[in-house]
Amino acid sequence: MSGDVRAEIRSVLDEIVLPHADRWERERRISPDGWRALAEAGLLSLPHEGPGFALSAVFLDELGNTGYAGVRASIGVHAYMAPAYLRMLGTEVQRAAWLRPDRVAALAITEEHAGTDLSALSTVAGKDGDAYRLTGEKWYVTNGSAADYLVVLARTRAGGTAKVLSGASLFVVDGRSPGITRHRQPTLGWRAADTCRVSFDGVVADGVLGRPDRALMHLMPALDFERLVAGLLAVGGVRHCLGVLRSFLRSHRVRGEALSANQAVRHRVADLDAQYELVRTFADRLVEDHCAGRLDTKAAAVLKLTATELAVTAAQVCVQYHGARGCLEDSVPARLHRDAMAGTIAAGASELMRDLIFESG
Numbered sequence: 001m002s003g004d005v006r007a008e009i010r011s012v013l014d015e016i017v018l019p020h021a022d023r024w025e026r027e028r029r030i031s032p033d034g035w036r037a038l039a040e041a042g043l044l045s046l047p048h049e050g051p052g053f054a055l056s057a058v059f060l061d062e063l064g065n066t067g068y069a070g071v072r073a074s075i076g077v078h079a080y081m082a083p084a085y086l087r088m089l090g091t092e093v094q095r096a097a098w099l100r101p102d103r104v105a106a107l108a109i110t111e112e113h114a115g116t117d118l119s120a121l122s123t124v125a126g127k128d129g130d131a132y133r134l135t136g137e138k139w140y141v142t143n144g145s146a147a148d149y150l151v152v153l154a155r156t157r158a159g160g161t162a163k164v165l166s167g168a169s170l171f172v173v174d175g176r177s178p179g180i181t182r183h184r185q186p187t188l189g190w191r192a193a194d195t196c197r198v199s200f201d202g203v204v205a206d207g208v209l210g211r212p213d214r215a216l217m218h219l220m221p222a223l224d225f226e227r228l229v230a231g232l233l234a235v236g237g238v239r240h241c242l243g244v245l246r247s248f249l250r251s252h253r254v255r256g257e258a259l260s261a262n263q264a265v266r267h268r269v270a271d272l273d274a275q276y277e278l279v280r281t282f283a284d285r286l287v288e289d290h291c292a293g294r295l296d297t298k299a300a301a302v303l304k305l306t307a308t309e310l311a312v313t314a315a316q317v318c319v320q321y322h323g324a325r326g327c328l329e330d331s332v333p334a335r336l337h338r339d340a341m342a343g344t345i346a347a348g349a350s351e352l353m354r355d356l357i358f359e360s361g
């Protein structure tokens, strides 16, 4: 990918995202104007697969490098994680109806008592003639208040469990359907991500995605892709954090010397940088694999785990070396720190990634 493309993406993000991101954090969502500008710039409809995904990878890295993880999560769900289900499983009619950059997307999988363990799923979808009616409540839905459509996981067969690949189905639901209510769930980090609790009271789904009762079979490749996207966003976030850290260490003086003159400080940052280089190189390999249609569960989990955990360590160091100024609520290090914590939980907690890696042998 040429440096020009990267520079171009960065300059568009500098223009469309950075001047507004603090306001979006305060308002806890990307504004309608922001979505429009992103769509018009062509950044919400980049390729999901094939060689073209290399362009998406540059975009995701630069989006992470803006340093606003709430914004990057919101865009990641809208442009990649939720539409992946329609791209993989949707009919032509469903794709034409929903896969449009101006239709904000959300993914409603998790429930209060069903996160890592989806077999505890309690949202149900009952047959009503040819249609399905959904009843239940989803938690932590990114883009929850803005979503024009939601991809929803619900139980369709009593007795079966999602764990044994039966009894659950995926649906696409029109956000304007009667029976949907949305409540904000303000989060510690990812403040611009528009996190909501979304209730469904007899909501008629627009349609089933893929085979009824076989949701987990469909979820597995989609979750691998989700973790690739989450990992690439986190890698860009680590790069941003290290940049913030280096520039502070060079300018901040303690006992008459720049902090960067202290060898212990330099070595701490060098260790982080070395880990960043390893993770970034692994991410590049994974992008090549995905472009060639070879993304596997273990590799996606390794990237998601290592990138998001490194982001936490880097953010802790960033706060530490900023001293009290890094503890101020509206400081950049404070935001990086609270954002990094959400990254190790959303799209599958680190412990689940470790389980997947161990089980893959």
Ligand SMILES: Cc1cc2nc3c(=O)[nH]c(=O)nc-3n(C[C@H](O)[C@H](O)[C@H](O)COP(=O)(O)OP(=O)(O)OC[C@H]3O[C@@H](n4cnc5c(N)ncnc54)[C@H](O)[C@@H]3O)c2cc1C
Residues within 6 Å of the ligand: 077, 106, 107, 108, 109, 110, 111, 112, 113, 114, 115, 116, 117, 139, 140, 141, 142, 143, 187, 189, 190, 193, 195, 342, 345, 346, 347, 348, 349, 350, 351, 352, 355
């Ligand atoms: C900011 C944010 C945005 C999100 N956006 C969405 C969204 O758009 N759509 C959506 O459907 N979901 C979303 N989620 C939910 C996310 O997918 C879940 O939080 C995640 O799957 C973990 O589920 P849980 O929070 O219920 O934790 P639980 O499953 O209850 O686990 C709690 C904790 O236990 C530990 N743990 C879990 N399993 C193991 C294990 N095997 N061994 C040891 N320890 C373990 C982990 O530390 C974990 O964090 C979001 C979450 C966050 C934080």
